[in-house]
Amino acid sequence: MIKKGLSRLLGALLVIDGILLLIFGRKYVRRWRAGVAESLYYRVMDWLTNRPSWILRVAGAIETGLGLSVLRKAPVEVRSLYHVASRFYDTATPIWRDWLFRDAYAAFDKALSTYVRPGASVLDLGCGTGANLEQLINLGLPFGLYTGVDLSEEMLAVANKKFGHVPNTRCYQLDLMTDPLPEGNFDLIVSTWVFEHIPDPLKVVNKAWKQLKPGGHIILLFEARSKSWQSRVVDWVWGFFSARLTRKDEYDRFPGIMSTDIFPTAGAPAVLITLQKPETTT
């Protein structure tokens, strides 16, 4: 923990120093040239000040890159990320619901309307602040029981504050990777924007599959890797937040795939996958 904290501090200092050097070149180094003229520190800074500005800027770019790679080796942990994000998550939701992934959400809502039958028991993997429960309610879908699970206590606290009063709903904490999923014979299992944080999505899908009723469905919405440079950039940036894009060869191995829809965006494409468990397993 302390080692990670120190790495983050070092990475952040390198990035800040590198960016300033990249932008201001010699002017920035000059600011550091202080103290006794004969001291080693002064002489080094004096020597640097006399280098051509472009060399200093290249050094700034290299230092920034070095800082970023140090930061990537000590990414923000999922719990810490959502501890902070829980405070503004709901305010920011329209950015991806109404703008970035509007088409993907329209298809997701359609799938919900198709597969939530009267009295259906629904399990939401990585429910966060309860966005999918809110959608079930807003769409007026006749679910019977909703169970939401999430790693982050702070995200769950927001969900419970908003929906704790709704009958037949329960939200609780667990780690999808390491904990058993709730037993339930669920009619529908959903998960939105969670697989980005899951090192082994197939493992989680296989666990969910076991809790699904014969004839039941799983609807998954997540960002996937594509060949575009934008998707590579997103994948790289997500690396700072213990997240990554799911690869096609990973999601193609999910059991019972009924449909896979890909929605291109300005960044990484969103993938909506629907799985169906056969009525009878022979």
Ligand SMILES: C[S@@+](CC[C@H](N)C(=O)[O-])C[C@H]1O[C@@H](n2cnc3c(N)ncnc32)[C@H](O)[C@@H]1O
């Ligand atoms: C981007 S949010 C999505 C929340 C919600 N599904 C939505 O659509 O708004 C990702 C959620 O996944 C949860 N999460 C990440 N890794 C998890 C894990 N291993 N087990 C359970 N939940 C996890 C996070 O705590 C966070 O609430």
